[in-house]
Amino acid sequence: MAQNSAAAGPGHPATDGAGRRALVVEDEVPLATLLASYLERAGFDVTVTHDGTEAVRTCREVDPDVVVLDLGLPGLDGIEVCRQVRTFSDAYVVMLTARSEEVDTLIGLSVGADDYLTKPFSPRELMARIQAMLRRPRAPQPGRLDDGVMPDTSREFGPLTVDPVGRDVWLDGEPVALTRTEFDLLTTLSGRPQMAFSRAQLIEAVWGAAWVGDEHLVDVHIGHLRRKLGDDAARPRFIRTVRGVGYRMGTGHP
Incomplete structure (x- = not known):
């Protein structure tokens, strides 16, 4: 079941995530909690779910800016979740996988994931990847040639x-x-x-x-x-x- 996490508390100033929404889809509850805490400290409004089918429904409801998506999920796997999410959302999707085989990575990216990390990984590295994506220039500055x-x-x-x-x-x-x-x-x-x-x-x-x-x-x-x-x-x-x-x-x- 999806759950909304509290906003970042005192001593954790919002950074790149201020005013943005994140959805964490991870069936390992301790890891999901850890990732949510890092996102909260960066200023994100975080929703967590542990099931693939629930993830698609929740993504429609919360309209996240970023989705952290595990490949191996109950219900629908991460590949199918990403495929369905891409039919209605342009959120950044970072795929998490415990499998190092290149084919899994390529399949994940072919359905629209923007980036991937192979477990085990540092939550700080995940946050650096997300914040770098959010800082991308979306278009040339007006009038500049x-x-x-x-x-x-x-x-x-x-x-x-x-x-x-x-x-x-x-x-x-x-x-x-x-x-x-x-x-x-x-x-x-x-x-x-x-x-x-x-x-x-x-x-x-x-x-x-x-x-x-x-x-x-x-x-x-x-x-x-x-x-x-x-x-x-x-x-x-x-x-x-x-x-x-x-x-x-x-x-x-x-």
């Missing part, structure tokens, strides 16, 4: 339109539903369409300079973004692979 960044108006690449301010994407006139991370990647690439970004540069731009982990996380999200855009990696229109470097924006034509 520094370093060749395109203006903060709609950007067109053939049939693809990216609106960095309204956070909208259209393909052939139809809206495309992207997660926050997918949108941030597309905004970064489309902001400097002539630039070939390395994975490290994309990590810094989207996940933040404090992020620590496998840079191939970028490849997983690029693959998911390509699928949503109907982009063929062999003949890409929108996201081109630059061999030995990383990725750059395409023109919208093969």
